[in-house]
Structures are given as C-alpha cells and as structure tokens.
Amino acid sequence: xxxxxxxSKSFGNKQVLNDVSMQFEKGKTNLIIGQSGSGKxxxxxxxxxxxxxxxxxxxxxxxxxxxxxxxxxxxxRKEIGMLFQGGALxxxxxxxxxxxFPLTMFTAQSEEEKRExxxxxxxxxxxxxxxxxxxxxxxxxxxxxxxxxxxxAMNPPYLFCDEPNSGLxxxxxxxxxxxxSELTEEFQMTTVVNTHDMNSVIRIGxxxxxxxxxxxxxxxxxxxxxxxxxxxxxxxxxxTELTRRLKAN
Amino acid sequence: xxxxxxxxxxxxxxxxxxxxxxxxxxxxxxxxxxNLGLESLGIVAIISVFMGAVVAIQTSxxxxxxxxxxxxxxxxxxxxxILEFSPTIISLILAGKIxxxxxxxxxxxxxxxxxxxxxxxxxxxxxxxxxxxLTAAVFINPFIIILSIGFALVxxxxxxxxxxxxxxxxxxxxxxxxxxxxxxxxALIKTVFFAFLITTIAGYKGFFTRGGALEVGDASTKAVVxxxxxxxxxxxxxxxxxxx
Ligand SMILES: Nc1ncnc2c1ncn2[C@@H]1O[C@H](COP(=O)(O)OP(=O)(O)OP(=O)(O)O)[C@@H](O)[C@H]1O
Ligand SMILES: [Mg+2]
Numbered sequence: 262x263x264x265x266x267x268x269s270k271s272f273g274n275k276q277v278l279n280d281v282s283m284q285f286e287k288g289k290t291n292l293i294i295g296q297s298g299s300g301k302x303x304x305x306x307x308x309x310x311x312x313x314x315x316x317x318x319x320x321x322x323x324x325x326x327x328x329x330x331x332x333x334x335x336x337x338r339k340e341i342g343m344l345f346q347g348g349a350l351x352x353x354x355x356x357x358x359x360x361x362f363p364l365t366m367f368t369a370q371s372e373e374e375k376r377e378x379x380x381x382x383x384x385x386x387x388x389x390x391x392x393x394x395x396x397x398x399x400x401x402x403x404x405x406x407x408x409x410x411x412x413x414a415m416n417p418p419y420l421f422c423d424e425p426n427s428g429l430x431x432x433x434x435x436x437x438x439x440x441x442s443e444l445t446e447e448f449q450m451t452t453v454v455n456t457h458d459m460n461s462v463i464r465i466g467x468x469x470x471x472x473x474x475x476x477x478x479x480x481x482x483x484x485x486x487x488x489x490x491x492x493x494x495x496x497x498x499x500x501t502e503l504t505r506r507l508k509a510n
Numbered sequence: 511x512x513x514x515x516x517x518x519x520x521x522x523x524x525x526x527x528x529x530x531x532x533x534x535x536x537x538x539x540x541x542x543x544x545n546l547g548l549e550s551l552g553i554v555a556i557i558s559v560f561m562g563a564v565v566a567i568q569t570s571x572x573x574x575x576x577x578x579x580x581x582x583x584x585x586x587x588x589x590x591x592i593l594e595f596s597p598t599i600i601s602l603i604l605a606g607k608i609x610x611x612x613x614x615x616x617x618x619x620x621x622x623x624x625x626x627x628x629x630x631x632x633x634x635x636x637x638x639x640x641x642x643x644l645t646a647a648v649f650i651n652p653f654i655i656i657l658s659i660g661f662a663l664v665x666x667x668x669x670x671x672x673x674x675x676x677x678x679x680x681x682x683x684x685x686x687x688x689x690x691x692x693x694x695x696x697a698l699i700k701t702v703f704f705a706f707l708i709t710t711i712a713g714y715k716g717f718f719t720r721g722g723a724l725e726v727g728d729a730s731t732k733a734v735v736x737x738x739x740x741x742x743x744x745x746x747x748x749x750x751x752x753x754x
Binding site: 306309310311334335336338339341343345346347349350351352363365366367 | 531618624627629633
C-alpha cells in the first residue's frame with residue numbers, strides 16, 4: 262500500500278499540487294484522472310522520487326520515502342517499476358536487452374536465468390519473436406508492451422504508469438489496460454496509473470482519483486464515477502460526445 | 511554563469527562515484543574506447559598529415575637566410591607539432607567530433623525520459639552515462655595524440671620528399687636535434703586535461719537538456735562551443751604553468 266499524506270509542490274510561485282492525500286491499495290489498479298496540466302505527471306514524479314515534494318510524506322508500506330537516506334531510497338527504487346509516457350526504452354539496446362537491463366544491474370543471475378526471465382515477461386505482454394529488434398523498429402503499442410515487460414522484470418511490488426495508452430488506437434489501448442490490470446492482480450502489485458482516457462477508467466478503475474487544479478477533487482471507483490454529483494468531475498467524464506450521448510440514453 | 515558552474519560541479523560529484531556494477535562499466539568503457547577513440551583515428555590521421563606538411567612548408571618558406579641550416583625545418587615542425595598542433599588542434603577537432611556526439615546522445619536520453627527511467631530504477635545516471643565516456647577519452651586520447659604527432663611528422667617528411675625543399679636526411683636530423691622528452695609530457699598532460707573538459711562539458715550540456723529535438727541540437731552545439739573555449743583557456747593556463 263502507498264499512502265500519500267498532504268503533499269504540496271510548486272514551481273516558483275505556481276502551485277501545482279496543493280495538499281493532496283490519497284491511499285493506493287495493494288492488488289488494485291489505482292487511476293489518477295484529470296485534465297491536461299492538472300498535475301498528474303508531477304504527482305507521479307513526486308511519487309517515484311524523481312521530484313522532491315515541498316511538503317508532506319509518501320509512505321511505501323509504512324516507509325517514508327523522502328525522509329530516508331539515499332541508500333534506503335535506492336532499495337525502494339528497486340521495488341518500483343515504471344512505465345513512462347513515451348516508453349523510455351534504451352534505444353541502443355534491443356528489446357530483450359532492455360528487459361534484461363535491470364536484472365543485469367541489480368541481480369547476480371546468470372545470462373541463462375536473465376534471458377529466461379526476460380522471455381517470461383515478454384511472453385506475458387504477448388510479445389514474441391521481437392527479442393532482437395531495436396526500439397526504433399517497434400510500433401507504439403509494442404514499445405509500451407516492452408516498457409511494461411521491463412517494468413515488471415524485477416517483480417516489483419509497486420507499478421507506476423504514466424498515460425499507458427496515450428497515442429494508441431482503442432483496441433490496443435484496451436489490450437494494454439487489461440494487461441496492467443491483470444498483472445496487478447496476478448502479482449499483487451500496488452499499481453498507480455495516470456490517464457485521461459475514460460475508457461480505461463470504466464474498464465479497470467478499481468479506485469479512481471480525480472485531480473483538479475492541483476487538489477484531490479473526488480475519489481471513488483469505476484462504478485461510482487459515472488453517477489457522481491460533482492460538477493467538475495462530470496464536466497470531465499462527460500466531455501466527449503460519445504459519453505454525453507450514452508448519458509442521454 | 512555562476513549557476514552553471516555550481517551545477518557542473520555538483521554533477522561531477524555525482525559522476526565520480528563507484529559504478530553500480532564493474533562488469534557493466536568495463537563493457538561500457540570498451541564500447542566508448544571504440545566510439546570515441548578508434549572511430550576518430552581516420553580524421554585525426556588526415557588532419558595531422560596535412561598539418562605537418564603545412565608547417566614544414568611554412569618553415570622552409572620563412573628560412574631565407576643561408577646562415578640558418580635547413581635542418582631547422584624538421585626541428586621546427588617537430589616542436590610546433592608536439593607543443594601545440596597535435597595536443598591543441600586535434601583536441602579542438604575532437605571537441606567537435608566526440609563532444610557533439612556525447613551531448614546529443616545524453617541529451618536525447620534526457621528528453622525521451624531514458625535518464626528518468628535509469629533514475630527510477632535506482633541507477634545514478636550521471637555516473638552510468640558520463641564516467642565510462644570520461645575515462646575512455648582520458649585513457650585513449652593520449653594515444654591518439656601520440657599517433658597524431660607521428661602522422662604530422664610523416665606529413666612534413668612527405669613534403670620534404672615531394673618538393674625537394676629539404677632532403678630527407680636534413681629533415682630527420684632536424685627532428686632528432688636537441689630533443690627534450692618533457693615536451694611530450696607537456697603535450698600529454700594537456701591532452702588529458704582537454705579530454706576531461708570535452709567529455710564533462712558535453713556530458714553536462716546533454717544531461718541538463720530540456721525540451722525536445724531542437725534543444726538536443728542546441729545542447730550539442732553549445733557543448734562544442736564551450737569545450738573549445740575552455741580548451742583555449744586551459745591551453746594558456748597550462749602552458750604558463752608547465753613551460754615557464
Ligand atoms: N519542471 C517543471 N517546471 C515548471 N513547471 C512545471 C514542471 N513540470 C510541470 N510543470 C507545470 O505543472 C503543471 C502540471 O503539469 P503535469 O505535467 O503534471 O500535467 P499533466 O496533468 O500530467 O498533464 P497531461 O495530461 O497533459 O500529461 C503544468 O502547468 C506544468 O506547466
Ligand atoms: Mg502528464
């Protein structure tokens with residue numbers, strides 16, 4: 262479980278996060294939704310320790326990340342898998358090498374074991390026969406899948422995904438969403454996903470947090486999200502023509 | 511400027527750490543020896559031969575008094591090549607070649623979040639990315655400069671041979687005349703300093719790139735410009751310290 266306690270973050274005099282508190286549960290897919298520029302990416306970067314917070318605490322199963330020594334933080338980092346918006350695959354390495362990379366850096370496994378683990382992860386994300394391709398030779402959806410495989414290679418208890426299906430077609434988005442949700446259950450990870458895709462929300466949102474204007478505006482689950490009386494949330498949820506029509510019916 | 515210097519120094523503190531894994535560092539080091547060193551040999555050879563040739567021609571052109579022996583051509587070529595042309599000019603060329611390469615490689619990794627990915631994994635990206643390049647260049651550049659000196663002297667000799675300005679015998683005698691091995695040490699010390707400047711300035715510029723493809727190009731240009739400026743500056747400082 263990850264607890265976010267009253268964190269604030271500003272850049273200069275621009276306040277991006279304002280006293281945000283949330284709880285992400287183990288084995289659940291936790292979604293953070295909000296408009297572009299509402300601070301989702303900043304929140305996630307604070308969560309994984311890429312950005313310092315101005316105030317507040319982030320607890321990983323009771324361990325406060327920002328109050329730790331550098332060495333201890335590193336231990337937690339090894340428990341974090343992250344899927345970046347653009348995939349962030351190392352472009353000098355092949356697909357297989359990308360997945361093997363964290364294993365090489367942090368385990369004493371033999372080449373054989375590492376390759377086996379990498380192939381297991383790649384199979385798990387339904388990527389076969391692409392082991393020796395370079396990131397520049399992959400499609401957007403494949404990049405995301407390799408990135409997920411790399412993120413889960415170390416069997417992390419915490420998984421973070423920043424907009425896993427931005428730029429993908431609806432079918433591939435669905436596949437990626439399902440994958441994240443399945444892996445979360447299967448490996449009992451605490452998963453946090455940034456998204457502004459309503460399809461993902463109603464498909465996999467075990468828990469949904471709506472951020473608006475740097476504050477936590479609403480929280481609930483995929484069933485409640487369509488029936489809230491929160492005005493800003495409804496503006497967001499029913500922003501597309503499709504959802505508006507569905508609601509009218 | 512003060513801000514940049516402070517940030518550069520802080521970055522250096524992060525670069526000079528123990529690598530996460532020595533076996534990984536060793537293979538990165540070998541890759542960089544190839545990328546930064548061996549792949550530069552072609553251009554270094556060509557430039558050195560022509561540089562030596564030009565110095566030889568210019569020297570013989572300037573000798574118009576019969577009182578000055580023609581062995582002076584070999585002697586002067588050797589001195590200017592060792593003291594200045596090979597260590598400084600070749601380092602400036604390398605600043606263009608490997609400086610832009612390093613800055614754009616690291617800059618691209620920054621803007622595509624690969625550096626963030628390293629950091630989230632718990633790897634020190636400054637150390638992981640910059641140290642192998644730095645150590646490889648500091649190690650291989652002295653060899654490159656020695657080769658460059660050799661090529662330049664051959665260039666001068668080719669000119670002597672083809673234009674009959676001086677005889678091979680005179681040229682060789684000149685090259686061997688009053689040789690002080692300290693000049694080689696001076697050249698190598700400069701080379702090592704310059705290699706350090708090129709790789710760290712380029713690494714710094716790449717590491718702190720913000721934005722997209724345009725900024726990566728910008729970082730790589732700035733890396734070359736600033737490396738050149740600092741090479742020229744340190745050339746003066748080191749020469750004052752080492753030769754006076
Ligand atoms: N490094 C930074 N320096 C200054 N301001 C920043 C920085 N990073 C983000 N911001 C600002 O913080 C705000 C929130 O940005 P953020 O990237 O978190 O939005 P987002 O919710 O992820 O949007 P999107 O859905 O488009 O990805 C933006 O207004 C942005 O300008
Ligand atoms: Mg974002």
